[in-house]
Amino acid sequence: MEEIVSAIPATKKNSEVWGWIRFVLLLGLAFILINNMIGLTKVSGNSMNPSLQSGNILLMNKISLFFSTPKYGDVIVIKEQRLGFSIIKRVIGVAGDHVLIANGIIYVNGNQLAELYTVGKSEDLEEQIVANGHLFVVGDNRNLGESKDSRDPSLGQVQLQDVKGYAAISLLPMHRISKPLEWK
Structure with a gap:
């Protein structure tokens, strides 16, 4: 039972880390697309x-x-x-x-x-x-x-x-x- 309890936090941490990695990758992809498709100028x-x-x-x-x-x-x-x-x-x-x-x-x-x-x-x-x-x-x-x-x-x-x-x-x-x- 102790093994199951200690495994849950590690899985949750991995899930959060992968969530942040996906977020950063999507943000980078969005930046690249926006920078090459549209832009602002003054x-x-x-x-x-x-x-x-x-x-x-x-x-x-x-x-x-x-x-x-x-x-x-x-x-x-x-x-x-x-x-x-x-x-x-x-x-x-x-x-x-x-x-x-x-x-x-x-x-x-x-x-x-x-x-x-x-x-x-x-x-x-x-x-x-x-x-x-x-x-x-x-x-x-x-x-x-x-x-x-x-x-x-x-x-x-x-x-x-x-x-x-x-x-x-x-x-x-x-x-x-x-x-x-x-x-x-």
């Missing part, structure tokens, strides 16, 4: 005004990058190696597109973009053809000097491999991110 600066304000916290969707490439109107988070930090921009051109800015109006493949979510006026830009494996991105704030984007030769077109994820929603303050009314 907007810093005015380049995406009025759609996003400095200080907004964004939920980032990383998993969609495994199934598709960014398309027109998507707001993406880009890891910019030369700058040393991430930037948030809107995709207006994909591989093979012809992008032109004339009189402050952006044309893609000869069609004027319907952009009600922007402020300011873009500087004119000679027509560029978006290279394979690249995107042409701009900030929603088109005033000169407010957005470091593909219009700036120091950044230029962005490589697809540098896209960290899609800006899915603003969590703080909570709101959807503006999309174009008419887009390809």
